[in-house]
Amino acid sequence: MSELKNDRFLRALLKQPVDVTPVWMMRQAGRYLPEYRATRAKAGDFMSLCMNPELACEVTLQPLERYPQIDAAILFSDILTVPDAMGQGLYFETGEGPRFKKVINSAADIDALPIPDPEKDLGYVMDAVRTIRRELNGRVPLIGFSGSPWTLATYMVEGGSSKDFRKSKAMLYSDPQAMHALLDKLAQSVTAYLNGQIKAGAQAVQIFDSWGGSLSAAAYQEFSLAYMQKIIDGLIREHDGRTVPVIVFTKGGGLWLESMADCGAQALGLDWTCDIASARSRVGNKVALQGNMDPSVLYAKPEAIRAEVGRILASYGHGTGHVFNLGHGITPEVNPEHAKAFFEAVHELSAPYHQ
């Protein structure tokens, strides 16, 4: 493996000094970029793009070409590859989001689920990681990722997206044992999957807990955070002589930062509802923070984007431990020139905070 030329992102996650605040953007390889839409059209559909390592590599690198400020690449894939490999049959209906052919209805359905082997059952992801690492050639670190057990469970029980998580919450409250059995299997599967990504070359991993924030405070601890902690306990923490940092991102988890900071992750992702100064004082020295500009600010004028970046940098204040990001993924309608204003502002405005 080639030497890492820019390790700002990994250093900030480990709270080591940096020259400027590192930056990347959730969904940075996405539909707002015309070059992404062109590659996706070439692939056919979204899952064909995920399953083609060369094309997945191509879209992963596109934002780095356009925005030289980006300090980390993130594997192009979907959070639902693991349940798909468990035999649930992932597919996408236009305008409908992800759907599963099979739906989990009973304890028997859960018993029957296999734990996928990363190289055998999710080889296309491992190949994508290897291809991207080769093509990155040490330019910036590569982030691997997975959905959290609770997030994956909601899709598997609902059969797709949901507004109120009717079936998954009915199971959680009426038959907690079945839900725990499902989450336990998912935690085992995600642990193996992320370790597979790390062995293939991922230099940091992020757990996307997209729907943990839909739970009550008590249910979050028991049904989401506990299983992310279980995963982290089983992860390879050092590879190729470097620590592999873990980022936990629970959207809507701002109320629970204190307990999240104890889950073993090096960093917590913050959505934009958290004041980052108060988040920093609440988590103390336990973890680094990643975030947290409202992605909708990218609809505003470039001057307004720059001002909001400046406000968040000032709010975090001096010193390392901050990876700049949005508080959620960039949306398809954003003008790429506005993303440029965002990336430029982070490096330009953050230098004084690292002197």
Place this chain on the structure above:
Amino acid sequence: MSELKNDRFLRALLKQPVDVTPVWMMRQAGRYLPEYRATRAKAGDFMSLCMNPELACEVTLQPLERYPQIDAAILFSDILTVPDAMGQGLYFETGEGPRFKKVINSAADIDALPIPDPEKDLGYVMDAVRTIRRELNGRVPLIGFSGSPWTLATYMVEGGSSKDFRKSKAMLYSDPQAMHALLDKLAQSVTAYLNGQIKAGAQAVQIFDSWGGSLSAAAYQEFSLAYMQKIIDGLIREHDGRTVPVIVFTKGGGLWLESMADCGAQALGLDWTCDIASARSRVGNKVALQGNMDPSVLYAKPEAIRAEVGRILASYGHGTGHVFNLGHGITPEVNPEHAKAFFEAVHELSAPYHQ
């Protein structure tokens, strides 16, 4: 006006002793009830039901008939009556949610907006309040309500519901002056509207800040909370010899309870992501709390509903200052027998906490 026979709800909001924890449910007059669906069919559509004081009264009273435990009635109406009265042309597309014929695009559009006169322009709401008060005959207090300025502004600028508040946030960040002008007009309109409801007989009022939680911490203070505070400053605080308590409910506002507790309201509504014990200790004696069961728990078995009610009561602990509610409105698919389990459990299980 007839003597109030059950003032438990008002007493709890004012932190006066009660025998059991009072309970009501957001959207308690709603589609989960077959009798509601029958009346709505009679009215034609949703807005015709809101605009017919006799039928609005009928649906307001239906849940009280079915569930004798309910300690408060809430005016049946929509949060968007105020922008409709400002000339925006509210209508509902089946399955699409609310829409406006006119959309706010510019400072000139904002300048042209009138401040509605409650009796002249929203007389159907005032008539509904008077009719319901007459029919309630002192059985339980009647809650009036409005949407918050920020919440109303999002619908007016987007032209309807939104996932990412693209236009309203672009205005907020790119042209904050225009957004402030709109919010100021809305605050004036809502103040007059709620005072009209109070004069017509509303015994408490709730401000529904449905979309305040979509804002960053900083933007929430400046663009949502500040205008709710402005409204509260202008409200009639005593009517017919009784304090008229104000409840502020920002869905997703759990991170900001300390500042919300200073806005002048007697109570804060909590969604289910807040741990109510920690919320109580954060707000201290400043305000009462209303909430906060996850509405999706109503999809679980009655025993599980009862257990969750018990858990929340225990979490709040001893003493007054708690109005039991869901953390958001009940959903149409809930079995009315499950709502029964909820109402019964609150009174049955809460008595020990008031001894």
